[in-house]
Amino acid sequence: MTSTINLSSGERVTIESITSKDYVIISGITKRNFLYAPNFNELSVEDKLGHIKPNSASGIRELCEDKDNICSLAAKTKGGNIAGYVVARKEGRIVAKIARIHVDSEYVGQGVGRLLLERFEQTARQIGYIVMNVLALGKSSGWFERRGYRIKDNAENASGGSASENSAHCKFMTKVL
Numbered sequence: 609m610t611s612t613i614n615l616s617s618g619e620r621v622t623i624e625s626i627t628s629k630d631y632v633i634i635s636g637i638t639k640r641n642f643l644y645a646p647n648f649n650e651l652s653v654e655d656k657l658g659h660i661k662p663n664s665a666s667g668i669r670e671l672c673e674d675k676d677n678i679c680s681l682a683a684k685t686k687g688g689n690i691a692g693y694v695v696a697r698k699e700g701r702i703v704a705k706i707a708r709i710h711v712d713s714e715y716v717g718q719g720v721g722r723l724l725l726e727r728f729e730q731t732a733r734q735i736g737y738i739v740m741n742v743l744a745l746g747k748s749s750g751w752f753e754r755r756g757y758r759i760k761d762n763a764e765n766a767s768g769g770s771a772s773e774n775s776a777h778c779k780f781m782t783k784v785l
C-alpha cells in the first residue's frame with residue numbers, strides 16, 4: 609500500500625511516525641480544528657473548549673507515549689510541514705480506537721485523511737487488531753461512514769460497556785478491519 613501521495617498543490621506527503629518534536633505542531637493543528645473546522649461548527653463553545661484542553665503539547669505527548677498507544681502517524685511534506693496525523697489506542701485484545709485524526713485546514717480535501725486512515729488501519733491489522741472504533745465528533749461521522757465505519761446503536765454501546773451514548777454531535781462508530 610502506498611504511503612505517499614502528491615497533493616493538488618504539487619507537494620508530496622509521506623506517512624511517518626510522530627516524534628516528540630512534532631507534539632507542539634500537532635497540538636496547534638488540533639486546537640485550530642476545534643475552533644474553526646466546519647465539521648465542528650455546531651459544537652458549543654463549551655464543548656470546543658472541553659476538547660481543546662486535553663490537546664496541549666503535553667496532552668499530545670501523553671497520548672503518544674501512553675502504554676496503550678498502538679500507532680502515532682503523521683503525514684509530512686518534504687519541507688517538514690505536518691499536514692495531518694492520527695493516533696490510535698488499544699481498547700481490548702483485538703479492539704482498537706482512533707484517539708485523534710486531524711488534517712491541517714491548509715491540506716483538507718486532498719486525500720491526506722484517507723491516506724492516514726488506510727495506513728494506520730493496515731498497521732493495526734498487521735499487529736492483530738480486528739475491530740476499529742472511533743468517537744466521531746460533529747459532522748465527521750459522514751467522512752467515517754464513507755470510509756466503511758458504521759454507527760453503533762446505544763444498545764451495542766451499553767453491552768460493550770461504554771457509558772456514553774450517541775448524541776447529535778457525537779457518534780460511536782465501528783469497523784471490522
Ligand SMILES: CC(C)(COP(=O)(O)OP(=O)(O)OC[C@H]1O[C@@H](n2cnc3c(N)ncnc32)[C@H](O)[C@@H]1OP(=O)(O)O)[C@@H](O)C(=O)NCCC(=O)NCCS
Pocket residue numbers: 641645647709710711712715716717718719720721722723743744745747748749750751754
Ligand atoms: C475529517 C478529516 C480528517 C478528513 O481528512 P481529509 O484529508 O480532509 O479527507 P480526504 O481528503 O481524505 O477525503 C475527502 C473526501 O471526504 C469527503 N468528506 C469530507 N468531509 C466529509 C463529511 N463530514 N461527510 C461526508 N464526506 C466528507 C469529501 O467530500 C471528499 O470526498 P471525495 O473523496 O469524494 O472527493 C479532516 O477533514 C479533518 O481533520 N477535519 C477536522 C477534524 C475532524 O473532524 N476529525 C475527526 C474527529 S473524530
